[in-house]
Structure formats: structure tokens, C-alpha cells
Amino acid sequence: MAGGIWTAQNKRRPGAYINTKGAPQAQPDTTLGxxxxxxxxxxxxxxxxxxxxxxxxxxxxxxxxxxxxxxxxxxxxxxxxxxxxxxxxxNDGEKAKVEDAKLPWNFTAKYAGTVGNTLTVTVEKDPNDETLVTVKTLLGTTMVDEQIIRTTTASGLESNDYVNVTFTGDSTEPVGEVTVSDGGADFSAEAGKAKLDALAASTSYTLTGGTTKASxxxxxxxxxxxxxxxxxxxxxxxxxxxxxxxxxxxxxxxxxxxxxxxxxxxxxxxxxxxxxxxxxxxxxxxxxxxxxxxxxxxxxxxxxxxxxxxxxxxxxxxxxxxxxxxxxxxxxxxxxxxxxxxxxxxxxxxxxxxxxxxxEQDINSLVSITDDKPNAFQKNRVIRTLDTIATNTMETFQSQFLGKINNDSTGRSLFKANRVSYLKDLSDSTVIQPVDATDLSVEPGEDRDSIFVTLGVTPIDAMEKLYMTIFVN
The missing domain is CATH 3.30.1370.220 (Ribosomal Protein S8; Chain: A, domain 1)
Structure with a gap:
């Protein structure tokens, strides 16, 4: 006995060939909210x-x-x-930066603009262990990033949400044995140590040159x-x-x-x-x-x-x-x-x-009422309903029918059945009044590759006005 999955119905041996697939799911409205x-x-x-x-x-x-x-x-x-x-x-313009020969790094603001000029980088040595260095990034007076590294691993300082870090080593150019890696140039383990050793216990560097260009x-x-x-x-x-x-x-x-x-x-x-x-x-x-x-x-x-x-x-x-x-x-x-x-x-x-x-009322700016745009079109809920139907129909046609289904009576019936099912879901959700199959027609269009669809729907609106008469006996 043979079995397995199948791609085409061309198996030679008797047996059961079964594929398992997830059923197509309705696509959520990705624009909602x-x-x-x-x-x-x-x-x-x-x-x-x-x-x-x-x-x-x-x-x-x-x-x-x-x-x-x-x-x-x-x-x-x-x-x-x-x-x-x-x-x-x-936000266009130039990015603020710091390029100081005393440092084994260059710092560049992540974005252009004058806010970059309020960024400061401080380098502080641990008083108990001078091989430990704390590098802080401040936006104004607010610390937004803090990293602790060793002087022997200066190349490990990472960029953050405010500044990009470029490691320069003990000079403005890379030193030591340079090789290509995913992270760029590799430096010797001691690269940058001499500069950090020479720094005072605490130093700070303010980024400059950031500009905001009017756009x-x-x-x-x-x-x-x-x-x-x-x-x-x-x-x-x-x-x-x-x-x-x-x-x-x-x-x-x-x-x-x-x-x-x-x-x-x-x-x-x-x-x-x-x-x-x-x-x-x-x-x-x-x-x-x-x-x-x-x-x-x-x-x-x-x-x-x-x-x-x-x-x-x-x-x-x-x-x-x-x-x-x-x-x-x-x-x-x-x-x-x-x-x-x-x-x-x-x-x-x-x-x-x-x-x-x-x-007061969820309405739009439509004030000119016509046969094509009756007064129901003044309500935003109605427009959201009509837009939802139009968008879903367009997306369904493009993803499931366009170029895939024959434009014959069978194909048009498939499209109609798809829309009737979708509209039933809307009526079950009290978005529209129930739609009868006779409210929807799918006919051949003027070209052999087109279809002509007409649909009659009644969107449901919310209660907004109460008229009441009280009789006193």
C-alpha cells in the first residue's frame, strides 16, 4: 500500500495520498486604528x-x-x-558629531537636527579600577544610555538610540591588524587602551554641528x-x-x-x-x-x-x-x-x-444631497461601512480571482458566492441589513475579461433621536 502527499493526481500505486493545509482565513483590516x-x-x-x-x-x-x-x-x-x-x-539638515583626537571613538548623532547639539557623552573611570570605564550619553541633563567597558575592550562600545559610535583605536585611523568582519574592521585587543589610560578621571564631550534645514x-x-x-x-x-x-x-x-x-x-x-x-x-x-x-x-x-x-x-x-x-x-x-x-x-x-x-454627531462635510449621494452619506458610520465593503471586494478580487478564475458562468458564480458569504458576515455583525442573493448580480462586462457587479445594501445606523409621547391617564 502506498501513501503520502500529492502535487498532481498522477500516482501509479493504489493508496491514500493526503495533503493537509490551513483553510484560507479572512484577512483583517490592517488599516484599522x-x-x-x-x-x-x-x-x-x-x-x-x-x-x-x-x-x-x-x-x-x-x-x-x-x-x-x-x-x-x-x-x-x-x-x-x-x-x-x-x-x-x-527633519532635514546635518548631524551633530564629536571627533576628538583624545578619544578612541567618534560620536555622531543618530539623526540630523539641532537637538543633536544638546547631546553630551561623558567618559568616567572607576576610582577603584581604572581599567573600567563608564560611558554615558545625555540628552540635555537626562541620561539616555550607559555602558561599562574595559580599557582593553574599547572597541566594544555600542551605538545607541541617540548616537552612532565609530571606533578609531589609538589614532584617527585604525591601528593594529585589520581584517574584514561583519562589524567592519577588527582591532587588536589593546587598541584604544592608550587613549583611555591618558584621559582624566572624568571627561565630557558635547556634540556640535547639528542643523535643522527648513523643508x-x-x-x-x-x-x-x-x-x-x-x-x-x-x-x-x-x-x-x-x-x-x-x-x-x-x-x-x-x-x-x-x-x-x-x-x-x-x-x-x-x-x-x-x-x-x-x-x-x-x-x-x-x-x-x-x-x-x-x-x-x-x-x-x-x-x-x-x-x-x-x-x-x-x-x-x-x-x-x-x-x-x-x-x-x-x-x-x-x-x-x-x-x-x-x-x-x-x-x-x-x-x-x-x-x-x-x-454631537458623527457626520462628515457632505451637504449637497443627490440621487448618487443621499443623506445617509452624511453619516460617517455609513461611509465606513461602504468603504469597508468596497475595500474588501477589491482586495478579494485581486488576491483570489484576478488572473486566476475563468470569466465564465462558473467563475462569476464563484465570485458571487464569495461576496454573498462576506455580506452575510456583515449582516450577522449588524453592520448591514440582511442581503438576499437577488440583491447582488455578477454579469459579463463589456470586455471578455471584465465582470459587471451591482449590489444593493442597507447600512445600519445607530439610534440618535428619541421622539416620545407620554399619555397621562
Missing amino acids: RTLLIGSADLGWGPNGVVEVDNTTDFRSVLGTTLDDTRLIPLRETLKGALTVLYLNQ DVTENLNDVLATENYNVVTTAGFAADNNIHSLVVAAVKRLRDEEGYKVRAVVPMMEGASKYDHEAISVVNNGVELVDGSILTATQAAGWFAGASSAADAGTSLTYTVYPDAINAAPKRTNEQTVNALNAGQIVFTTLRNGSVTV
Whole structure:
């Protein structure tokens, strides 16, 4: 009797040939909770480009400061709602460095920028054992790295999150027998010892020459918007009259309409500006006061709404969601002002009687209602649902059908069955009303390699209004 696995059904001997494979699993939405934040501050440190951060990130090492820094308020607020923030950091220029002939190392700041000039490296000998040396890296007055080495193993000093270390030995050029290895040049065991022996008990060296070069955030904006993996982008932190808001809005519209990339944007309101009037653009009307007494403007508070929007799935509405740590809307809007703002398609923060601050209504800036865009399109939950269906359908077609399945009645039936199953999962999760097979058609397209799909769905919205009549007997 024969057996084993099979690749093709071409076995000669009788037997059981069995393959075991994992069944294809539904792919998770990898963009959920990911917000792209266009950095509005010149930090003078960090990678030049997108920096991926979350609440566990060491912000001092990657951005040169902490979340308590007022320049990072938009980032701090965005992280209150988002799972991950892609922070577009504009930091070009020269790196600070130290090249001192008394040392067996050169030190170069890990990133360009003026923050590098606040880095200091200290070399301290152990008073009880002069062969032991402690090398510390300080950012300002804060120690950010400490390593203990022996004078005979100076080449073992490692780079850290703030400085890159280049071992130079007892001269500015490598000494001893040099060979090629994974780590570069190898030095003799005694290399560097003479310099360290000659040092005083404690010496310090401040890095210099770091510069921050002014750069235009719009130069690489379109590339970042088109290539990064996120679902909401925000310009939180930029002044309301900054042109970057309209640039991002235009890019988002283009990405949705021309590339099928269903991303959304959150921007602050500017008085007197033309309306964006689009279902993928949310406009924040006002700010909030936090428990510590600080007042956040609309452009800063837009960060939180963007983060919360990115983390909300298709079955979630942010209407009446509480703004974390907020005690008042700033400024508070009257009933008339609130109604006017909602009619203009704006996000309004409202102070409730219990002292919490909530999102009045989870809407977008669409105000022009048409047959193609009915009033349901004004709700962000509905747009998230439609975007989810569109994105999943596109990804499923590309990964499982495009170029793999025949465009005949059997192939089209397979695609329809796939979509019916997916839509049933959405209805079971109360994202949409149940879909009947007759609501979905998959027909031949105009070309022999195309299919034409029509689908009717009814997204489920959240309760928002209560009308009640009480009869007294």
C-alpha cells in the first residue's frame, strides 16, 4: 500500500495520498486604528519622513522630546483615539558629531537636527579600577544610555538610540591588524587602551554641528498619502488658514476616485472658507478644555477625532462618544450655533450636564444631497461601512480571482458566492441589513475579461433621536 502527499493526481500505486493545509482565513483590516498625522512642528530630531508610533513608543528617542511638549499636542490627542499614528516628521539638515583626537571613538548623532547639539557623552573611570570605564550619553541633563567597558575592550562600545559610535583605536585611523568582519574592521585587543589610560578621571564631550534645514511639508506629501498604510489622515496642529488642509483634501478625493484607496481626512474649520462638501472629509468646528485647564483649539482637537475615527469599525458610530480628559467644549456652542454647524457638516464638541464632553454627531462635510449621494452619506458610520465593503471586494478580487478564475458562468458564480458569504458576515455583525442573493448580480462586462457587479445594501445606523409621547391617564 502506498501513501503520502500529492502535487498532481498522477500516482501509479493504489493508496491514500493526503495533503493537509490551513483553510484560507479572512484577512483583517490592517488599516484599522492607523492615523496618518502630518507633523506641524519643527522638532529638530528624528527620521526625516514617516515615524510609526504608539502609546508605548520612547518619544524622546525618535522625536527628541516627550508627549508633554506642547508642540506634540496634536500627536498626544491623536494617540488618545488611534492605535497607531504615522507621524510625518519634517527633519532635514546635518548631524551633530564629536571627533576628538583624545578619544578612541567618534560620536555622531543618530539623526540630523539641532537637538543633536544638546547631546553630551561623558567618559568616567572607576576610582577603584581604572581599567573600567563608564560611558554615558545625555540628552540635555537626562541620561539616555550607559555602558561599562574595559580599557582593553574599547572597541566594544555600542551605538545607541541617540548616537552612532565609530571606533578609531589609538589614532584617527585604525591601528593594529585589520581584517574584514561583519562589524567592519577588527582591532587588536589593546587598541584604544592608550587613549583611555591618558584621559582624566572624568571627561565630557558635547556634540556640535547639528542643523535643522527648513523643508516644505508638501514636497513629499502626495507620495506619503499614496503609499502609507492608514485609513484616516489629519492635518491637526496646522493653523486653520494653512493651505495644507485643502491640499490633503484634494489628495484624499483623488485617491478615492482615481485609485480606489478608501481613505478619509479630518481637518479643522476655517471661518469663511468654502465648504469641502464631501463624504470622506470631516471638519472639526471647536476645541475642548482638558482637566488640567489647558485649552485645545479645533485644529488640536481634530487629532483626537481623527484617531477615534480610524479606530472605529464599520459597526461603530462616534455620536455622543466622550472626548477623553475633557471637561468643557471650547468654545461652547449654543443650540442655534450647534444646529447651524451640523447643517454645515461639521463635528461639534458638546458639554453634557454630567460634565463630560461628547461628539454631537458623527457626520462628515457632505451637504449637497443627490440621487448618487443621499443623506445617509452624511453619516460617517455609513461611509465606513461602504468603504469597508468596497475595500474588501477589491482586495478579494485581486488576491483570489484576478488572473486566476475563468470569466465564465462558473467563475462569476464563484465570485458571487464569495461576496454573498462576506455580506452575510456583515449582516450577522449588524453592520448591514440582511442581503438576499437577488440583491447582488455578477454579469459579463463589456470586455471578455471584465465582470459587471451591482449590489444593493442597507447600512445600519445607530439610534440618535428619541421622539416620545407620554399619555397621562
